[in-house]
Amino acid sequence: MIYKIHHLHCGTMCPACAPLVSQKGLKAHIICHCLLLETDRGLVLIDTGLGLQDYLHPQQRLGTLLHKFGKIENNPKLSAIHQIQELGLNPKDVQHIFVSHLDFDHAGGISDFPQATVHVLASEFNATQSLSFSNRIRYKTAQFKNHRFWNFIEHMQGESWFNLEKVSGLPLFQDEILMIPLLGHSAGHSGIAIKQEQGWILFCGDAYFSHLELDPKQKLKGLHVFESMLAHDNKMRLNNLKQLQYLAQQEPKIELICAHDIQEFLRYRPLS
Numbered sequence: 001m002i003y004k005i006h007h008l009h010c011g012t013m014c015p016a017c018a019p020l021v022s023q024k025g026l027k028a029h030i031i032c033h034c035l036l037l038e039t040d041r042g043l044v045l046i047d048t049g050l051g052l053q054d055y056l057h058p059q060q061r062l063g064t065l066l067h068k069f070g071k072i073e074n075n076p077k078l079s080a081i082h083q084i085q086e087l088g089l090n091p092k093d094v095q096h097i098f099v100s101h102l103d104f105d106h107a108g109g110i111s112d113f114p115q116a117t118v119h120v121l122a123s124e125f126n127a128t129q130s131l132s133f134s135n136r137i138r139y140k141t142a143q144f145k146n147h148r149f150w151n152f153i154e155h156m157q158g159e160s161w162f163n164l165e166k167v168s169g170l171p172l173f174q175d176e177i178l179m180i181p182l183l184g185h186s187a188g189h190s191g192i193a194i195k196q197e198q199g200w201i202l203f204c205g206d207a208y209f210s211h212l213e214l215d216p217k218q219k220l221k222g223l224h225v226f227e228s229m230l231a232h233d234n235k236m237r238l239n240n241l242k243q244l245q246y247l248a249q250q251e252p253k254i255e256l257i258c259a260h261d262i263q264e265f266l267r268y269r270p271l272s
């Protein structure tokens, strides 16, 4: 049973790439939008953004390259653990973490919740174990290599949900939280659907970066270059984007949100 959904802002990056992400000026303003659910199974995090240790030891955790070019705002108050405390909740009550994928800006908070079970697609975790150059830039395994409790979900199984396939529900949450494979951005990228009283929130992670992309008529050249550069499999990414565009146009009871769009975040609350 899900009682309440909080929207958390768990990181800010301002790299000099605004035109590439369809923003004005030079410096982009990219946030890490995460969700915190209060449930009858304790607290549940959907993505974790940057964690406390990333803010305290940015060089060691993220490396010089990211630290220098990512222009990450060094503000420990943005860590999910700090915000949970600010809400008057106990971080030790975080029992489950669902991650869209394990890129550094989504997995950083895992180490702040050693007691939680992390739910992730198996193909995503497997990709973090390969040492290719591009994987070494995107995955910072120090963020989660000591984590003990994992639930690896096979994306070859599962049922259909609207126009999407191979969806896994969790009996523990009476199918109110679903892992929805949206492969492409990374090897095992997944959306996470959360049931609301009326309809669903579909957290899409990095399956798209700007709400503008949900309208297929928009021409967003810079953004498409940027996203194909980051993509593990661009063909799959585009195919899944098409499915999300369909949902955005045809299913008004599904609220789509991605991880990095400020405009979407502001629909729920002001930036902290």
Ligand SMILES: [Zn+2]
Pocket (backbone or CB within 6 Å): 103, 105, 106, 206, 259, 260
């Ligand atoms: Zn990201």
